[in-house]
Amino acid sequence: MLEVEDLHVSYGGIGAVHGVSLSVGPGQIVTVIGPNGAGKTTLLNAVMGVHPGRGRVRFGGQDVGRLGVEGRVRAGMGLVPEKRELFSTLTVEDNLRLGGFRHRGAGRAAARGALDEVYALFPRLLERRRQHAGTLSGGERQMLAMGRALMARPDLLMLDEPSLGLAPLIVREVFGIIAGLRASGCAILLVEQNARAALQVADHGYVLETGRVALDGPSAGLAGDARVIETYLGIGTE
Amino acid sequence: MDADIALILLQDGVVNGAIYALLALSLVLVFAVTRVILIPQGEIVAYGALTYAALDEGRLPGSVWLLGALGAGAFLAGLLAERRVLSPGGVSRLAAETLAIPALVAATALLLAPRKPGVAVDALLTLAIVTPMAPYLYRLAFQPLAEASVLTLLIVSIGVHLVLLGLGLVFFGPEGYRAPGFSDTRFELGSLLIPGQAVWIVGCTLALIAALYLFFEHTLAGKALRATAVNRLGARLVGIATALSGRIAFLLAGLIGTLSGILIAPLTTVYYDSGFLIGLKGFVAAIIGGLVSYPVAALAAVLVGCVESLSSFYASAFKEVIVFTVIIPVLLWRSLRSTAEEE
Amino acid sequence: MTTRLLPALLFLLFLGVPFLPGVPSFWITLADYAGIASIVALGLVVLTGYGGMTSFGQATFMGCGAYVSALLTTGAGLSPWLSLPAALLASGAAALALGAVTLRLSGHYLALATIAWAVSLYYLAGNLDLLGRNDGLSGIPPLRIGGLLLTGSREYFVVVWVAVAVAVLLTLNLLDSRVGRAIRALRGGAAAAASFGVHLPRTRILAFTYAAVLAGLAGWLYAHMQRSVNPTPFGLNASIEYLLMAVVGGAGSVWGALLGATLVTVVNDQLQSLLPRLLGQQGNYETVVFGALLVLVLQTAPDGLWPRLRRLFPPARPRRVGANAAPLRARTLSSTPGLPVLSAAGLRKAFGGLVAVNDMGLHLDAREIVGLIGPNGAGKSTTFNLLTGVARPDAGQVHVLGRDVTGLRPPGVARLGIARSFQHVKLVPGMSVLENVALGAHLRGTAGPISALLRLDRAEEARLFAEARRQIARVGLKEHADKPGDSLALGQQRLVEIARALCLDPILLLLDEPAAGLRHAEKADLAALLRRLRRDGVTVLLVEHDMEFVMRLADRLVVMEFGAKLAEGDPAAIRANPAVVEAYLGAAA
Secondary structure, three states, X not given: OEEEEEEEEOOOOOOXXXXXXXXXXXXXXXXXXXXXOOXXXXXXXXXXXXXXXXXXXXXXOEXXXXXXXXXXXXXXXXXXXXXXXXXXXXXHHHHHHHHHHHHHHHOHHHHHHHHHHHHHHOHHHHHOOOOEHHHOOHHHHHXXXXXXXXXXXXXXXXXXXXXXXXXXXXXXXXXXXXXXXXXXXXXXXXXXXXXXXXXXXXXXXXXXXXXXXXXXXXXXXXXXXXXXXHHHHOOOOX | OOHHHHHHHHHXXXXXXXXXXXXXXXXXXXXXXXXXXXXXXXXXXXXXXXHHHHHHOOOOOOHHHHHHHHHHHHHHHHHHHOOOOOOHHHHHHHHHHHHHHHHHHHHHHHHHHHHOOOHHHHHHHHHHHHOOHHHHHHHHXXXXXXXXXXXXXXXXXXXXXXXXXXXXXXXXXXXXXXOOOOOOOEEEEOOEEEEHHHHXXXXXXXXXXXXXXXXXHHOHHHHHHHHHHHOHHHHHHOOOOHHHHHHHHHHHHHHHHHHHHHHHOOOOOEOOOOHHHHHHHHHHHHHHOOOOOHXXXXXXXXXXXXXXHHHHHHOHHHHHHHHHHHHHHHHHHHHHHOOOOOO | OHHHHHHHHHHHHHHHHHHOOOOOHHHHHHHHHHHHHHHHHHHHHHHHHHOOOOOOOHHHHHXXXXXXXXXXXXXXXXXXXXXXXXXXXXXXXXXXXXHHHHOOOOHHHHHHHHHHHHHHHHXXXXXXXXXXXXXXXXXXXXXXXXXXEOOOHHHHHHHHHHHHHHHHHHHHHHHOOHHHHHHHHOOOOHHHHHOOOOOHHHHHHHHHHHHHHHHHHHHHHHHHHHOEEOOHHHOHHHHHHHHHHHHHHOOOOHHHHHHHHHHHHHHHHHHHHHHHHHHOOOOOHHHHHHHHHHHHHHHHOOXXXXXXXXXXXXXXXXXXXXXXXXXXXXXXXXXXXXXEEEEEEEEEEEEOOEEEEEEEEEEEEOOOEEEEEOOOOOOHHHHHHHHHOOOOOOEEEEEEOOEEOOOOOHHHHHHOOEEEOOOOOOOOXXXXXXXXXXXXXXXXXXXXXXXXXXXXXXXXXHHHHHHHHHHHXXXXXXXXXXXXXXXXXXXXXXXXXXXXXXXXXXOEEEEEOOOOOOOHHHHHHHHHHHHHHHHOOOEXXXXXXXXXXXXXXXXXXXXXXXXXXXXXXXXXXHHHOHHHHHHHHOOOO
């Protein structure tokens, strides 16, 4: 589905990425964990085309390296960025409708159907549909960002720190939804600081340190790796 | 000053204010979507007026050639910018947008201009000639700098203004022109004699405001433009091409600017360099609206028009001084209200 | 000394160039104009390049100087040498007046405001009888030294370029000073500068006035060279041309201004004579070329031509300022453990309808390290902003050492000895680590703009830099001191921020996520540093997400949720607190 080979991103020295390769298979959940500033966000942004990068990015067999962000959206990639990037002065429903911009030619019924699906997944958004996105709470904003990305019916959804700043209760709900998306056939690339939760839901994991892949393997294996336990999962109490 | 004079001045103010309102709206629109402060909007107005005047006299306006040149420039800029991702389909779309349209417009103008087809056709032809220039300018000057700061874009905007000003002299010459209005009828309203052109101007302004409102509130394309204005990255992530949004915003601004030119051509003699001051007055209004609020900008424009007509009655030599000094207390008031955001 | 002698000698030779036989007077006149334009562009370097403020009104200030000198010499019969101070004073005063009204505006609003008053004053000058309306004033006397009339372009060349040299020296002195660092921080580091005691409005107006006085000097030179003045050369288009010069040459350096002014003046002249001949028609072709040039330069070389030219030469070696200067006087505060340093009660802040902080209380005792933790959006950053004066609380009080300081602005808070770092690192772009850190010692120096211009501030500067080097060494960045601040890795930049904060000689240090982006060993170093600071009497409040780091370091933790305090206590107690586990640490903790 997604294949990244030897990706380099220089980005003002901070959070740079040096020669990262990774792949995500169809319907797979893959996670990238690592400390703050390791380049996780930069990596996702480069894969999505937000930052320029050197290296090869293939999606569904097609080289998308030359496409801009819009082109990659049309190809079926989606990104829920760390800062959510919602349209704060538009209503929740308008945010969602614009999420389906990729399928604007598909007609009213299709748009309505996609909207209903997202509302079914996030009933809270239905309650808030007339509210401006800027007035939502942190958890609701994350749900709206995910809902907006799902409106495009992507084949690959990339999530940047979906648990960031959310109360543990909401985090559990969000991860439940991520696990549920696998059933719908959507592949997921998940960047997380909350390594424990990420490794629980993922099939495969990569550990990114100072812009390089330090470790990778099946999540269950990683979760048992002594180094990962010490650095990311904490010892004993944590 | 008796009541009659006051009414006449007020009427003058409202009519001029309606034009400034149109300009203010287009400036707010362009700024919101692209963060460009469109100084050359004044030149678009002047081009509109002078093109309309030339067509009225049965001459082929020089702006036809300018349109072709800008289109060719935009074609090259488009090729350069998208050289890595262009497909044959993309090239032909680009060529249709930047080369075929000017050719078609030029052919129509060549055919129709000598026949003096009347004000309605003149007006439509003028719109067709001048409006596309704005999106071409966007491709040429602003699109490569889409991520630059507002200040950099403002300086670029000044550069484009200089270019259009110089080209205006080349293509239209130093003489001023006036054109006939859409209507010679006069309406009597009490002691006031309202010329038909004034009704046209106010009517067009109101209609355009209504159309813009409907576009932005009730269409997906309008909402996409607003989304681009609110959050560029967010817009790109849902697949809205921000460059396309920018071109659409410029297209609308070009349309409004040209229309303003057609509307004022019967009111005053327009020279190649008249646009700048007219545009700046639209700015005064747009800035009073904080470059974000459409209704405040429109109201402010009417206010600017009234201040102008009053000051031209009392101290005509100091008209411009007064109009441009009005903005300073307004700016102060705005800056006191908005606690300076650092980031 | 040879480093100073050589440029001086070269400059003297340069002044002699017009007197060489065979140098055409046409080119000398052009050089005179280029010199005058250079002085205006120099002002823009300070204002726009370093201060980040764009002005479309420099020609207006130039006109101010020109008209004042014209009036005084033609009307009152004053000598031009006596009208020079008056001209400078007038343009400075005009800048103060206009600046007081418009400098509160940010970014593009300021630029638009300068357009508005440039247009307004242009029409005013064209309609006032006193100023001769559109015809202007003529019969202005030339400059003379004793019996020597300076009417020829050769003699005037010397006058103009001596003035340029003086302006360059003064500008270089100003930029390399305590005040100069404040001006340079306006662009991109204003919030940080304010939190170290820089009075931002005063600094803005200083840069604005300085640029205007230079423009006034240029206006004076122009008036006595032309011997007549009218509104046209001082209109908006002229102002745009000066901005073009600064942009083309590169507003980030004084040499860029000289390059840009000379280039634009020469190209302009050549275009005016060449293009109509080439195209065989009337028209302002040079406007078209200039406009296109402006767009092209910004598209291809947004920093101007000078930085590209500069790359051809070897980089300058960093100077060693303040290697063995006497230390700065330190604060003499008793910091008995347990003495209350800061206490806040009932703090409340709402943005629109959203209550970010609600009835928040906090107290810090001397020699204590307190951690402020909680989920994102709990109001930690807003609390920080309320304590540091960045935001004003809707309700509640803040006391520092028993004094009510509620509502104090950031510079006032800094004066109390409270220093901070930022969650999103705020180093001034283009400044070295050393200069960035020296900005932290702003309040420990006193030198003003006049002593900066005249280089009377060297002893104090040496002491400030010595202090900065000491603090850089203290955080372990000694070998990075002379690198550009923004070339360091994020973690190191955080340490630079801490060194800058230490330069204030603080009693209280507020750190916003200092450990974010640091590697394991670096975190240990940071913890050791903070413990040393505690021993030396500094109180520390830190917001931190790294639980392991903060649990090991802090004496006490305060947990926030939904804008209010959820719990408070020593790390062990917090770890065991069921409410905290539920809301923040998670059930697995």
